[in-house]
Amino acid sequence: MRVIATAGHVDHGKSTLVRALTGTDPDRLAEERRRGLTIDLGFAWCRLPSGRDVAFVDVPGHVRFLKNMLAGVGGVDACLFVVAATEGWKPQSEEHLRILEVLGHRHGLVALTKAGLVDDDQRELSRLEVAEAVAGTFLDGAPIVTVDAVDGRGIAELRLALDRLLGDTPEAVDRDRPRLWIDRSFAPRGAGTVVTGTLTGGHLAVDDELVVEPSGRVVRVRGLQSEEMAADRLGPGRRVAVNLSGVSHHDVGRGDALVRAGQWHRAQHVDARLDVLASLDHPVSRRGAHLAYLGSGEHAVTLRVLGPEQLEPGTSGFVRLHLPVPLPLLPGDRFVLREAGRQETVGGGELLDVDPRTAAARTRPDADVDALVARRGWIEADELERLTGERQRPTVGRWVVDPAAVSAEADRVRSAVEAAGPTGLDVAALDERDRAVLDLLDDVQQAGGRATLGPADDPFASHPYLAVLAAEPFHPPTPGAAGVSRAEVHELVRRGHVVEHKGVCFSTDAVAEAGRRLAPLFDAAPEGLAVGDVRAALGASRKYVVPLLELLDASGRTRRRGDRRIAGPRLLDP
Numbered sequence: 271m272r273v274i275a276t277a278g279h280v281d282h283g284k285s286t287l288v289r290a291l292t293g294t295d296p297d298r299l300a301e302e303r304r305r306g307l308t309i310d311l312g313f314a315w316c317r318l319p320s321g322r323d324v325a326f327v328d329v330p331g332h333v334r335f336l337k338n339m340l341a342g343v344g345g346v347d348a349c350l351f352v353v354a355a356t357e358g359w360k361p362q363s364e365e366h367l368r369i370l371e372v373l374g375h376r377h378g379l380v381a382l383t384k385a386g387l388v389d390d391d392q393r394e395l396s397r398l399e400v401a402e403a404v405a406g407t408f409l410d411g412a413p414i415v416t417v418d419a420v421d422g423r424g425i426a427e428l429r430l431a432l433d434r435l436l437g438d439t440p441e442a443v444d445r446d447r448p449r450l451w452i453d454r455s456f457a458p459r460g461a462g463t464v465v466t467g468t469l470t471g472g473h474l475a476v477d478d479e480l481v482v483e484p485s486g487r488v489v490r491v492r493g494l495q496s497e498e499m500a501a502d503r504l505g506p507g508r509r510v511a512v513n514l515s516g517v518s519h520h521d522v523g524r525g526d527a528l529v530r531a532g533q534w535h536r537a538q539h540v541d542a543r544l545d546v547l548a549s550l551d552h553p554v555s556r557r558g559a560h561l562a563y564l565g566s567g568e569h570a571v572t573l574r575v576l577g578p579e580q581l582e583p584g585t586s587g588f589v590r591l592h593l594p595v596p597l598p599l600l601p602g603d604r605f606v607l608r609e610a611g612r613q614e615t616v617g618g619g620e621l622l623d624v625d626p627r628t629a630a631a632r633t634r635p636d637a638d639v640d641a642l643v644a645r646r647g648w649i650e651a652d653e654l655e656r657l658t659g660e661r662q663r664p665t666v667g668r669w670v671v672d673p674a675a676v677s678a679e680a681d682r683v684r685s686a687v688e689a690a691g692p693t694g695l696d697v698a699a700l701d702e703r704d705r706a707v708l709d710l711l712d713d714v715q716q717a718g719g720r721a722t723l724g725p726a727d728d729p730f731a732s733h734p735y736l737a738v739l740a741a742e743p744f745h746p747p748t749p750g751a752a753g754v755s756r757a758e759v760h761e762l763v764r765r766g767h768v769v770e771h772k773g774v775c776f777s778t779d780a781v782a783e784a785g786r787r788l789a790p791l792f793d794a795a796p797e798g799l800a801v802g803d804v805r806a807a808l809g810a811s812r813k814y815v816v817p818l819l820e821l822l823d824a825s826g827r828t829r830r831r832g833d834r835r836i837a838g839p840r841l842l843d844p
């Protein structure tokens with residue numbers, strides 16, 4: 271099953287079209303039927319010609335109910351964008367399109383409705399207007415299907431076009447991290463509490479124990495339904511109704527999320543990229559009453575622009591948002607930002623960091639997992655998953671650790687072992703992290719709960735990169751070209767096999783060898799050697815000779831005299 275949301279200006283025929291496709295009137299409230307206007311989200315489903323089932327989330331077009339529209343368009347596979355041929359492109363056509371854009375929608379098609387009410391010229395005019403309005407957006411080049419939901423023309427073509435659209439739209443991914451942003455909560459007679467939403471990220475099953483966020487209330491799944499059919503287990507990318515025990519329907523509602531306990535960071539401060547709409551007539555700053563739409567909820571947030579004071583219309587920048595309640599959020603989640611006072615959509619964007627630790631004045635947020643590990647130094651694999659949604663294998667004990675932090679810690683622990691002398695260090699006195707590091711040290715022996723420094727058994731002494739360097743000592747291939755990671759280089763340097771200077775790696779042997787090769791030349795030229803002489807003697811290019819000579823100077827093998835080198839006291843050191 272797939273899920274499609276409608277979008278488009280008020281009265282352009284979204285609900286009528288959903289009814290024509292599914293046989294179900296998505297306007298379920300008495301007031302909606304009386305006024306002929308959608309107020310809140312409506313739901314219906316049908317089977318397409320290919321046999322694929324599709325559920326529709328029908329949204330209101332009236333600007334007053336934009337909040338409800340925003341609760342319905344997250345997590346869906348695609349959109350059915352409705353424009354009436356009678357009226358063409360209107361303000362909420364534009365606003366809905368911008369909202370879908372900042373929410374990261376990538377798939378959709380346009381239905382040009384009410385075709386029976388206009389002549390061919392008007393129809394063609396509206397089509398051109400739509401094509402122009404969507405140029406440069408995700409709907410650029412999407413099919414524009416002419417329909418009339420009342421006389422039925424074009425409906426069969428629309429079904430086929432929807433089928434093709436969904437055939438080309440990637441299936442929802444199962445990351446074993448289910449999250450249901452709740453859009454409705456009610457209590458049907460005899461069934462306790464039922465919540466509905468578009469399920470993403472993973473499966474739900476009967477008897478699952480879950481939590482409702484932000485309240486943290488623990489609930490159990492009593493029953494599941496999709497397309498009005500009961501199921502024991504339902505996967506992501508579908509509309510679901512969940513019968514819950516453990517909560518009254520008054521205590522759970524739109525904007526809440528249903529997730530597994532312990533799997534999500536409860537984020538209250540987030541760093542994000544904000545794309546400001548080009549149509550906005552003022553810059554965005556911390557001034558104003560901002561509302562962020564996250565998941566199916568609306569939240570009053572305080573906003574701080576990171577870096578500059580304000581963001582100009584049509585630009586992107588970083589912001590930090592403070593939410594009134596903690597929510598289960600991840601980098602990559604999308605949001606829409608509106609300003610309550612002016613009642614206007616400001617823009618929207620993507621969350622980058624759901625647990626920012628850097629001061630707002632200094633931070634430059636990004637969603638890169640390695641960068642997060644480098645910032646934290648040490649982070650438990652479970653915590654990393656909560657903050658990024660990504661599972662990484664722990665590198666030390668149960669932690670994922672930045673390579674630089676590991677070697678710093680290893681040096682410290684090795685020194686402690688060395689300082690303890692022959693009686694050894696009491697392993698039980700170390701904390702869990704240091705014990706995990708101790709296990710990594712191959713020159714440390716552990717026996718009877720004590721650690722002592724033993725003969726170094728150095729696996730890096732036979733590292734393949736050393737053979738590569740030995741083959742071309744004065745023309746050393748870069749680690750990258752030899753397929754050697756930064757972490758390995760770091761370790762080779764730390765163990766004294768490799769020296770790195772100005773971005774060039776030489777084997778330690780190459781530096782000693784250079785000294786030996788230059789020794790007879792120094793004997794013949796007591797006034798010293800120019801860089802060109804050294805180049806000729808070693809057969810190396812300037813790119814390598816300059817850092818090599820600086821290493822020779824630093825180790826006392828050579829000395830600098832103006833622009834020449836003379837022999838140093840340690841020229842022939844091994």
Ligand SMILES: Nc1nc2c(ncn2[C@@H]2O[C@H](COP(=O)(O)OP(=O)(O)OP(=O)(O)O)[C@@H](O)[C@H]2O)c(=O)[nH]1
Pocket residue numbers: 278279280281282283284285286287306307308309329330331332352383384385386387417418419420421
């Ligand atoms: N002739 C004709 N009338 C239509 C068509 N689509 C909608 N209508 C009429 O237009 C009016 C509005 O249609 P709705 O389906 O309620 O429009 P909507 O886009 O859902 O409106 P909101 O949900 O309030 O934004 C109704 O009176 C429909 O009967 C169509 O294709 N042809």
Ligand SMILES: [Mg+2]
Pocket residue numbers: 284285286297307308328329330331
């Ligand atoms: Mg409607």
